Amino acid sequence: MKKGLLILFFLLTVMVFVGCSSSSNSDDSWDYNEGFVVSKEDGRILVVREKPSDFKDPLSDILQNAKPNAMWISVEQVDYDAFAVGDHVSIKIPNGGIINRSYPAQTTADVGLLR
Numbered sequence: 001m002k003k004g005l006l007i008l009f010f011l012l013t014v015m016v017f018v019g020c021s022s023s024s025n026s027d028d029s030w031d032y033n034e035g036f037v038v039s040k041e042d043g044r045i046l047v048v049r050e051k052p053s054d055f056k057d058p059l060s061d062i063l064q065n066a067k068p069n070a071m072w073i074s075v076e077q078v079d080y081d082a083f084a085v086g087d088h089v090s091i092k093i094p095n096g097g098i099i100n101r102s103y104p105a106q107t108t109a110d111v112g113l114l115r
Contacts, residue, residue, distance in 0.1 A: 030049045030069045032071065032091050032093060032099070032109075033090065033091055033092075034088065034089060034090050034091060034114060035047035035048055035049050035069075035071070035088075035089060035091060036048055036049075036050070036051045036052065036055075036086065036087070036088055036089070037083050037084065037085055037086065037087045037089060038052060038055060038059065038062050038063075038066075038070075038085060039059055039085060040080065040083065040084075040085065043074060043075065043077065043080050044072045044073060044074050044075070044080075044106075045072070045073050045075060045080065045083050045089075045111065046059075046070060046071070046072050046073075046104060047070070047071050047072075047073055047089060047091065047111075048062065048063075048066035048069055048070045048071075049066065049069035049070075050066065050069065051088070052065065052066070055085050055086045063103075063104065067103065068103060070103065070104035070105070071091075071099070071104050071105040071106065071107060072104050072105070072106045072107075073091065073106075073107055073108065073109045073111055074106075074107070074108040074109075075108075075109070075110075075111050079110075079111055082113070083111070083113070087113055088113070088114040088115075089111050089112060089113060089114060090111065090112045090113075090114050091109050091110075091111055092109055092110040092111075092112075093107055093108075093109045094108075094109070094110070097109065
């Protein structure tokens, strides 16, 4: 009986430690302030957090590597025309702006070029 309780205690202790540890760090989450344009389509630009190693890679590969840090951003036509794949951009989501947390996420924002 004691051996069974000891094993149960050990298993519960291991589960608590494993459950409390996490590889994700909240300080490492994307703040959506800037990113890199990897695609353009229908008045939207697709922005990822980190610069891809090659913007000519298939979009599916870029998105897989960027997961979960990618977002489609609807922009004004004048802004849409000004951006090109590879541009480093700043993102300003208006107060109260909504981010659809699908993957890639979706929102409307003011976007500008960074140099």
